[in-house]
Amino acid sequence: MHRALALYSGGLDSLLSILIVKEQGIDVVALKFFTGFTAPLNENDLNYAKKFGFKIEEIDIREKFIEVLKNPEYGYGKNLNPCIDCKILMLKEAKERLSKYNASFIITGEVLNQRPMSQKREVLKLIENKSTLNGLILRPLSAKLLIPTKPEAEGIVNRELLYDIWGRTRKPQLNLAKKYGIEKPPQPAGGCLLTEPSFCRKVKDLIEYDELTVQNIELLKIGRHFRVSEHCKVIVGRDEKENEFLLNNHYGTFIYPKDFKGPVVLLTGNCSEKNIDMAASICAYYSKRKTLEVVIKTATQEEIKIYSAITEEEILKYRL
Ligand code: SF4
Numbered sequence: 001m002h003r004a005l006a007l008y009s010g011g012l013d014s015l016l017s018i019l020i021v022k023e024q025g026i027d028v029v030a031l032k033f034f035t036g037f038t039a040p041l042n043e044n045d046l047n048y049a050k051k052f053g054f055k056i057e058e059i060d061i062r063e064k065f066i067e068v069l070k071n072p073e074y075g076y077g078k079n080l081n082p083c084i085d086c087k088i089l090m091l092k093e094a095k096e097r098l099s100k101y102n103a104s105f106i107i108t109g110e111v112l113n114q115r116p117m118s119q120k121r122e123v124l125k126l127i128e129n130k131s132t133l134n135g136l137i138l139r140p141l142s143a144k145l146l147i148p149t150k151p152e153a154e155g156i157v158n159r160e161l162l163y164d165i166w167g168r169t170r171k172p173q174l175n176l177a178k179k180y181g182i183e184k185p186p187q188p189a190g191g192c193l194l195t196e197p198s199f200c201r202k203v204k205d206l207i208e209y210d211e212l213t214v215q216n217i218e219l220l221k222i223g224r225h226f227r228v229s230e231h232c233k234v235i236v237g238r239d240e241k242e243n244e245f246l247l248n249n250h251y252g253t254f255i256y257p258k259d260f261k262g263p264v265v266l267l268t269g270n271c272s273e274k275n276i277d278m279a280a281s282i283c284a285y286y287s288k289r290k291t292l293e294v295v296i297k298t299a300t301q302e303e304i305k306i307y308s309a310i311t312e313e314e315i316l317k318y319r320l
Helices: 012-022 042-053 062-070 083-097 121-129 171-179 199-207 215-219 242-247 274-284 311-317
Strands: 003-007 025-032 053-058 104-106 225-228 233-238 253-257 265-269 291-297 302-308
Touching: 003 012, 003 083, 003 302, 012 025, 012 042, 012 171, 025 042, 025 062, 042 053, 053 121, 062 199, 062 215, 083 104, 121 199, 121 291, 199 215, 199 225, 225 274, 225 311, 242 253, 242 302, 253 274, 253 311, 265 274, 274 302
Parallel strands: 003 025, 003 104, 025 053
Antiparallel strands: 225 233, 233 265, 253 265, 253 291, 291 302
């Protein structure tokens, strides 16, 4: 039996591309790459894999992706999404796994001209060249509009049963979802935080201050973030769950109200006394108090002090 590896994002297009190829009697192993900005492997993915009968493997590429994100050879998309470099990285990683799975080609859910930057005909070709996978990337949703790939030329894949979907329309994909019995079809791509402007502001800050690490990226997913100085950041929990998470999973200086459950504030980096004062005033602001008695807890000591709340104007100055 022939086998293919699939770049699987958890989105509808990549799921459909797997099902189209599987329908031709080809075994598929789905590779879900975790960049730190996309959703990790989840129950939905596992349910699809079980329902439709394909294997799925998650591959953590966070460290490699950080290097791509800092300096993408082909630049960013509309936000901070380095889609071309990202695709090249994933395809290179997939290529390295072809022999492990005894697979002979790679499939993706790309649709010609669906995205302005990374899915133009010439860009698809560039991605193929850069990942040194010439003729080995099959894009089942748009294959009939593209040059035949090796698996098509060799008769492993029947080109007639592939599709000619083009552009941003969703109708053909939704019809296919119906055909395959996909209830509540997922979004086209798996959802990438680098396409969200508010998240990108926080990522840009980490890049600017040379603090882009796996741990700092994870921390961006919770709380409100403030850059209070070159070496110090303040993170404020937005609810009880985030407050608990900050307290139990991170190191640094913590500030929280002394007499009631309120926002937990975490300072990261090399923070000065002035930064701690500012963070305590931020804690008072989010506790909705004009003045507040707070606990300031470092690794070695705990002290209690009273602070006035920072003004809204100042909050906006530091908020990322
Ligand atoms: S949207 Fe995000 S995950 Fe998707 S290709 Fe672009 S950078 Fe990569």
